[in-house]
Amino acid sequence: MHLVIGGAYQGKLRYAMEHFGVTPELVFDCSEGGIDFDAPCIVHGERYALTCVREGREASDDFRAQRERWRNAVILCDDISCGVVPIDPEMRAWREASGRLVNYLAGEAESVTRLFCSIPQVIK
Amino acid sequence: MTVFLSGGAKNGKSYHAQRISKALSRGAPLYYIATMIPHDSEDNARIARHLREREGWGFETLECPVRLLSCLDCSDSRGTFLLDSVTALLSNEMFSPEGEIDRSAPERVVRELTEFAARAANAVFVSDFIYSDAMLYDEMTEAYRKGLALCDAALARCCDSVIEVSGGVMTAHKGVLL
Structure with missing residues (x-):
């Protein structure tokens, strides 16, 4: 699995397309709700963490349980960790769950790339 | 030479941008492009x-x-220009005081920034990294964040150096540290 992280709109999907051969039909976008652990490319993994918060589950546990299904995928997550601690409890829980998910995925990943203004930096 | 600096708020971007601009100017005219429209x-x-x-x-x-x-x-285009900040420039171009939003502003600002970088002898651009907080914004704010990211990516593509400033410390993502 290759993990691509960075802030919103930093060019993660374009990078995955150019670098890992991802095409639009291979992509599952978690911001539309739900997840497909079998998708070759899972984008907005951080939004699955929000879905789980709303449903009372832990996203990193779900990923851990389905490891065989996504272990060859390309996974993209927005880094949502750098703002002020949100006042809204749901946003606060999301921020923490997203952090735990990205940490778990980074640990499992063959490579981790961070995008900054569309410039990639391989950090693992 | 052209330099693009970004990073979080109050991390020392403006200080480094001024220092770099001064060093690049070598006695030629040194300009500060003031972008802020004061509201209060x-x-x-x-x-x-x-x-x-x-x-x-x-x-x-x-x-x-x-x-x-x-x-x-x-001004004299052989000089050195400091634009602080791209964030304010896009905001001025995109949002009118009457509350209207110009959705074509990001593409226009991208073109102007790219041309400016090509015409100025030296230019230093400062932007703000507003892409990593845990918030679901309204559609208008998202359009602005996406527009600023478009400007940032265009400048990162055309500038000689791309520098992230964090805690006053600089990291080069492209080119050399100055």
Whole structure:
């Protein structure tokens, strides 16, 4: 699995397309709700963490349980960790769950790339 | 030479941008492109503080809240230009005081920034990294964040150096540290 992280709109999907051969039909976008652990490319993994918060589950546990299904995928997550601690409890829980998910995925990943203004930096 | 700096708020971007601009100017004209349109006493105080901080650096101030290329008409393009910030420039171009939103602004600002970078002998651009907080924004704010990211990516593509400033420390993502 290759993990691509960075802030919103930093060019993660374009990078995955150019670098890992991802095409639009291979992509599952978690911001539309739900997840497909079998998708070759899972984008907005951080939004699955929000879905789980709303449903009372832990996203990193779900990923851990389905490891065989996504272990060859390309996974993209927005880094949502750098703002002020949100006042809204749901946003606060999301921020923490997203952090735990990205940490778990980074640990499992063959490579981790961070995008900054569309410039990639391989950090693992 | 062109330099793009970004990073979180209050991390030392403006200081480094001024220092780099000064070093690049080597006695040629040194310009500060002021982008802020003051709306209240808080803005006036911020501008006064920025003016004090720039005292003694030798900057000539060009007031240019919109239409970036117009400031080349009243300056020497062989000089060094500091644009602080891309964030304010896009905001001025995109949102009118009457509350209207111009959705074509990001593409227009991208074109102007790219042309400006090509025409100025030296230019230093400062932007803000507003892409990593845990918030679901309204559609208008998302359009602005996406628009600023478009400007940032265009500048990162055309500038010689791309530098992230964090805690006053610089990291080069492209080119050399200055």
